Amino acid sequence: MFSLETDLFDILLVSAGGFPKDRNLYQATKAVENCYRTVVPGGKLILVAECREGIGDPYFEDWMNEYTTYEEAADAIKTNFVLGGHKAFYMRKAMKRVHLAIISELNMHMLGRWGIDTYESVGEAFAEKKDKVKIGIVKKGLDTLLIPMAKTDKGEKKINGNN
Numbered sequence: 001m002f003s004l005e006t007d008l009f010d011i012l013l014v015s016a017g018g019f020p021k022d023r024n025l026y027q028a029t030k031a032v033e034n035c036y037r038t039v040v041p042g043g044k045l046i047l048v049a050e051c052r053e054g055i056g057d058p059y060f061e062d063w064m065n066e067y068t069t070y071e072e073a074a075d076a077i078k079t080n081f082v083l084g085g086h087k088a089f090y091m092r093k094a095m096k097r098v099h100l101a102i103i104s105e106l107n108m109h110m111l112g113r114w115g116i117d118t119y120e121s122v123g124e125a126f127a128e129k130k131d132k133v134k135i136g137i138v139k140k141g142l143d144t145l146l147i148p149m150a151k152t153d154k155g156e157k158k159i160n161g162n163n
Contacts, residue, residue: 003145008040010133013122014141015048021142022049024056025106029087031141036094038136038146044099044117046125047141051104059084064114070096101125 016022016031028049039045055061063085067073070092077089094100101117103125108118119125138144 002140002143003147005147005149006038006136007134007149008038008043009136010040010043011046011126012036012039012043012136012138013046013048013125014138017140017142019050019052021140022051022104024053025049025051025102025104026056026060026084026087027142028104029060029091031138032094032100033090034144035138035141035146036098036100038148039098041097042099044101045094046101046103046119046122048103048122051106054106057084057087060087063088064091067092068115 012035014031014035016028020027021031022028028047028051031049032045032047036045059082063073063076063082067076067088070089073085073089073092077086091100095115099117100115101119102111103119103122106118111118136146138146
């Protein structure tokens with residue numbers, strides 16, 4: 001895994017890294033977990049993941065359907081931990097900070113019910129972009145850990161470990 005310290009982005013385009021890393025959403029969510037902290041609160045993370053094998057884990061899908069907020073998923077993870085559910089917890093945690101969008105082969109209606117925007121292409125995702133936004137691109141999100149930087153009172157940059 002590579003790590004990179006960076007400023008925050010308004011929009012971050014993250015590729016899971018291609019097959020087999022994006023074979024399903026369960027695997028591709030690792031890219032979201034590795035990168036979402038470098039998106040400004042309320043900004044957008046756009047995940048590019050083919051997901052040719054669909055969601056990939058029944059517990060993950062059940063938890064995304066059942067626990068529609070971070071708080072609900074956090075309560076569930078404390079009282080009823082199951083593998084698969086933990087990925088839904090991580091997704092809901094990221095979605096509490098940023099708007100999540102996905103470009104994939106997945107069912108757009110299902111993702112919409114989960115609160116995830118969907119696009120058919122990168123061009124479509126950026127068609128609604130505002131002027132003067134800071135955009136980042138991560139080609140291998142499963143292999144890259146982005147570390148947010150913060151400025152000190154003196155304007156110096158330091159690692160922000162609180163995000």
